[in-house]
Amino acid sequence: MSTLAERFAGHPVAAVFRRELASYFATPLAYVFIVIFLVLAGAFSFYLGGFYERGQADLLPFFNFHPWLYLFLVPAVAMRLWAEERKSGTIELLLTLPITMWQAVLGKFLAAWAFIGIALALTFPMWITVNYLGDPDNGVIVAGYIGSLLMAGAFLAIGACLSAATRNQVVAFILTVATCFVLLLAGYPLVMDAVRAVAGDGVAQAIAQLSFLTHFSAISRGVLDLRDLLFFLLTIGFWLYACAVVIDLKKAD
Amino acid sequence: MIETHALTKRYGALTAVDAISFRVEPGQVLGFLGPNGAGKSTTMKMIAGFLAPTSGSASVCGFDVERQPIEAKRCVGYLPEGAPGYGEMSPRSFLGFIADLRGLKGEQRRARLDEVTGRLQLEAVLDKPIDTLSKGFKRRVGLAQAILHDPPVLILDEPTDGLDPNQKHEVRALIRSMARDKIIVISTHILEEVHAVCTRAVIIANGRLLADATPEELEARSRYHGAVSLTTPNPLALKDGLAALPGVASVEVDPQDGRLTAFPKAGEPIFVAVAEHLRSRDIGFSELQLERGRLDEVFRQITTRPADAAVAQEGRA
Numbered sequence: 001m002s003t004l005a006e007r008f009a010g011h012p013v014a015a016v017f018r019r020e021l022a023s024y025f026a027t028p029l030a031y032v033f034i035v036i037f038l039v040l041a042g043a044f045s046f047y048l049g050g051f052y053e054r055g056q057a058d059l060l061p062f063f064n065f066h067p068w069l070y071l072f073l074v075p076a077v078a079m080r081l082w083a084e085e086r087k088s089g090t091i092e093l094l095l096t097l098p099i100t101m102w103q104a105v106l107g108k109f110l111a112a113w114a115f116i117g118i119a120l121a122l123t124f125p126m127w128i129t130v131n132y133l134g135d136p137d138n139g140v141i142v143a144g145y146i147g148s149l150l151m152a153g154a155f156l157a158i159g160a161c162l163s164a165a166t167r168n169q170v171v172a173f174i175l176t177v178a179t180c181f182v183l184l185l186a187g188y189p190l191v192m193d194a195v196r197a198v199a200g201d202g203v204a205q206a207i208a209q210l211s212f213l214t215h216f217s218a219i220s221r222g223v224l225d226l227r228d229l230l231f232f233l234l235t236i237g238f239w240l241y242a243c244a245v246v247i248d249l250k251k252a253d
Numbered sequence: 254m255i256e257t258h259a260l261t262k263r264y265g266a267l268t269a270v271d272a273i274s275f276r277v278e279p280g281q282v283l284g285f286l287g288p289n290g291a292g293k294s295t296t297m298k299m300i301a302g303f304l305a306p307t308s309g310s311a312s313v314c315g316f317d318v319e320r321q322p323i324e325a326k327r328c329v330g331y332l333p334e335g336a337p338g339y340g341e342m343s344p345r346s347f348l349g350f351i352a353d354l355r356g357l358k359g360e361q362r363r364a365r366l367d368e369v370t371g372r373l374q375l376e377a378v379l380d381k382p383i384d385t386l387s388k389g390f391k392r393r394v395g396l397a398q399a400i401l402h403d404p405p406v407l408i409l410d411e412p413t414d415g416l417d418p419n420q421k422h423e424v425r426a427l428i429r430s431m432a433r434d435k436i437i438v439i440s441t442h443i444l445e446e447v448h449a450v451c452t453r454a455v456i457i458a459n460g461r462l463l464a465d466a467t468p469e470e471l472e473a474r475s476r477y478h479g480a481v482s483l484t485t486p487n488p489l490a491l492k493d494g495l496a497a498l499p500g501v502a503s504v505e506v507d508p509q510d511g512r513l514t515a516f517p518k519a520g521e522p523i524f525v526a527v528a529e530h531l532r533s534r535d536i537g538f539s540e541l542q543l544e545r546g547r548l549d550e551v552f553r554q555i556t557t558r559p560a561d562a563a564v565a566q567e568g569r570a
Contacts, residue, residue: 015353026341089337
């Protein structure tokens with residue numbers, strides 16, 4: 001068992017993961033992010049979501065606002081992932097160490113994901129509160145957390161890819177917010193009408209299937225459908241692959 | 254061993270590195286010389302495995318940098334230009350991270366970390382964020398990172414750039430001390446550095462390899478090689494007499510400091526003849542010197558040949 005743990009600890013992905021995660025907490029950024037996330041998550045569920053007024057023991061009003069919170073907070077975490085490595089030149093150092101591209105991409109992504117996971121885990125008082133006030137279906141709440149984490153991961157993978165495309169963090173942030181917004185609302189009239197007008201009905205139908213919001217609300221209602229889980233995992237995989245390709249292409253500039 | 258075959262890197266129409274081939278054996282310190290933008294860094298980046306060549310190949314320790322990148326990277330220590338490091342980390346945690354990725358474990362890991370922090374005198378700054386360190390310390394952290402796993406091949410891109418004279422001296426001493434059993438490639442545009450550390454120099458301009466020789470051989474190409482220079486109260490009076498000596502091709506007087514230089518005909522020793530001439534005429538002089546050749550002059554001559562200028566012009570058009 002210990003040898004397995006040792007082998008994992010010595011793995012390049014683990015080394016990149018540890019370095020990256022520690023770097024979040026080396027600056028005030030991590031704490032600022034976590035505080036903002038917790039305050040907004042609470043404020044949205046209590047004031048906008050009518051947490052008490054609904055009189056129901058569940059966390060639906062809490063999870064319902066996560067997509068909108070992530071829309072701005074996750075790109076803020078993702079924007080520095082590769083843009084900073086390129087700007088400071090450390091990308092040259094990292095990629096000339098004996099490590100493959102996917103190990104570097106995965107290690108950095110997992111660290112950022114774990115960081116958001118930590119922020120999400122710190123919302124546990126919400127869970128305790130509903131259990132104290134009533135008798136919620138904890139299975140649905142677990143599903144909600146899983147769905148929320150998966151969606152954050154998908155946003156993050158998009159952000160990682162776009163962060164690799166530029167050395168300017170602000171540009172990376174704006175591009176990521178815009179892309180996530182379109183994917184979030186794919187399937188809703190705002191995006192669909194525009195797509196249908198430009199690309200026709202077939203494309204519009206296909207894009208509707210990519211809607212984050214549809215897949216997320218299915219999971220957060222407690223329906224852990226394999227297709228919804230796969231959707232997010234494949235989205236993450238696709239964008240991370242794109243991230244590796246972009247890094248490879250843009251290394252020279 | 255480092256070997257490159259027709260190594261080429263193109264960016265669209267621009268050829269940054271144009272079919273460079275060379276080979277470096279253990280014990281050699283190879284200096285890459287060239288004007289800014291000549292392709293030195295790009296060549297090093299390809300050997301270190303950061304950039305993929307457009308065509309041609311490079312291998313390190315027998316491993317092709319494209320086909321066996323991990324094996325090749327294992328035997329290279331690389332200092333990128335400007336010695337980048339993760340600013341928020343301390344040298345201690347930064348070197349720990351490098352040790353992890355280099356697969357150093359247990360006792361060996363501790364021994365190597367102690368060795369490089371001692372050798373580069375990093376003890377005082379080990380726990381300060383790299384961002385707050387002076388340029389000299391940052392450079393030393395970068396060097397420590399490169400030599401941490403005691404690699405057989407070291408590639409150092411401008412290792413002394415921006416350092417003060419004392420720091421330059423230390424870094425050069427470090428390079429010389431490691432030179433015996435390693436292959437070291439450094440790039441520089443400081444010509445004195447070539448004398449100080451290199452056993453061999455390669456001159457690159459416009460992406461092409463224009464010269465590959467020892468520093469002494471390069472100096473021998475200078476018209477100053479074997480020339481005799483001196484300072485005398487009345488250089489113009491002496492000029493014609495020296496020019497008439499057998500073996501002397503021409504005599505020039507520097508209009509600024511009045512220093513007189515006698516240039517030899519190809520390969521002819523003239524020092525004794527000049528000294529004899531001065532003694533027999535009882536001419537007062539100081540600083541009589543036999544010139545070794547001037548690297549800066551050879552460098553300029555090689556890197557600004559009219560043919561190259563024409564090619565460069567074409568490339569731009």
